Amino acid sequence: MGNAVELEVGDRTVRLSNPEKVYFPERGLTKLDVAQYYLAVGEGVLRGLRDRPTTLERYPDGVDGESFFQKRAPKYLPDWIPTAHIAFPSGRSADEMCPTEVAAVLWAANLGCLTFHPWPVRRADTDRPDELRIDLDPQPGTDYGDAVAAAHQLHELLDGLGLRGWPKTSGGRGLHVFVPIEPRWTFTEVRRCAIAIGRELEQRMPGRVTTKWWKEERGERIFVDYNQTARDRTIASAYSVRPRPHAPVSAPLRWEELDSAEPRDFDIVTMPARYAELGDVHHDMDERRFELDPVLELAERHERDHGLGDMPYPPDYPKMPGEPKRVQPSRAKREE
The missing domain is CATH 3.90.920.10 (DNA primase, PRIM domain)
Incomplete structure (x- = not known):
């Protein structure tokens, strides 16, 4: 060796x-x-x-x-x-x-x-997150281009809520968008915000975006994985190497780069040259932190006007207050 x-x-x-x-x-x-x-x-x-x-x-x-x-x-x-x-x-x-x-x-x-x-x-x-992380996860039958379309809608949604997001590739086909926030809210409240944003994207992109937790219900859509904001759930950091054969990395991007970017182009061989030329394109991400009050108000409207409350947690979590039944839909039907 x-x-x-x-x-x-x-x-x-x-x-x-x-x-x-x-x-x-x-x-x-x-x-x-x-x-x-x-x-x-x-x-x-x-x-x-x-x-x-x-x-x-x-x-x-x-x-x-x-x-x-x-x-x-x-x-x-x-x-x-x-x-x-x-x-x-x-x-x-x-x-x-x-x-x-x-x-x-x-x-x-x-x-x-x-x-x-x-x-x-x-x-x-x-106990108080200082980032709201939104994971746009392509399901089978979708690809990076579908994640980009969802990201553009997300960009508009965040702007309307007075928030700024910072996009990066996942290192695979998906995209992550991080929003720096004031560390005032609990994991439960931040997760509620991720759910509200996911539901709003569903409404804006029917048939193309989903927040359905159970894989059998997602279809060929971009899944907004709201549980990535639950306590002890993490997302690969910017610039992290991903364990795939071609050695890709999670690449920070500018919003205007999303359409032309090819995730496979960012790897441990190519990224140093990009970094030497551009530096860290997210270098000023921590200069301003945002408030989640507008997103929590959106969540309250979803619940008040449409009866949309909490959603299932991952299977290894204890049962949470207000959480709906954590049973796979097809199994629930068999048990009726």
Whole structure:
């Protein structure tokens, strides 16, 4: 595998073991290639991770090997990487690492971390999200172009609510849109806002967008995955490497780039050149935080005028107050 190398990252020196280990066999890309990619986009990836409890998606033997999600801070975490105590819906809790410098990203990459999954909170307050995250997930029969159409409608909707969203590719066919918010609301309230926005998109794009939780009901539509805003649900960070054979990354975009962008064009080989030319196109994302009151008012109108209340949580969650029956529709019919 070759000897270890040392990478200078700011004021730190990060040791990279087995740098020639192949992580992406289809393209012959190695652990060192991944580390050098994260070094090239360091300030951009750190912008999305800074002070956030972060779950590591690790592939110690590359994308063809076994993988796992590591929520608890790894053993031997350096004392210069802080942690935050977080609570899971199950009632359990853990300390997660919270990157505050680029060297922490490289340290995790040495463990085989390809994708970083930050919580939408900061370590100063782990119960109040400071981002509303909207996941536009293409279902079978749809593609990136369908997600783009939904994103344009979402852009108009957010503008009308006095909000600004920041789009990025998922690293696959989908799109993520993040809205910086004041950390005033609970996970439950932020999730309610994601549901309200999803329902409004459904009304604007009938037959093309859905919030249906059960896959059998979604059809060939873009699914607004509102449960990605539930506690302990995370979305890959901007610039994260995704575990697919061609080594794609989650690429921040400007709104005007959506139509011409090709998600496969953004990978660990091509992104450094884009970053060197344009920098982080979301660099000013944290300069202003928005209020959710207009979206909560929209949710109240949905409930008052149309009887649209809460929606099902993921199956591993405890039953939540006001949640409808969590039973797959086809199964419910069989049991009647």
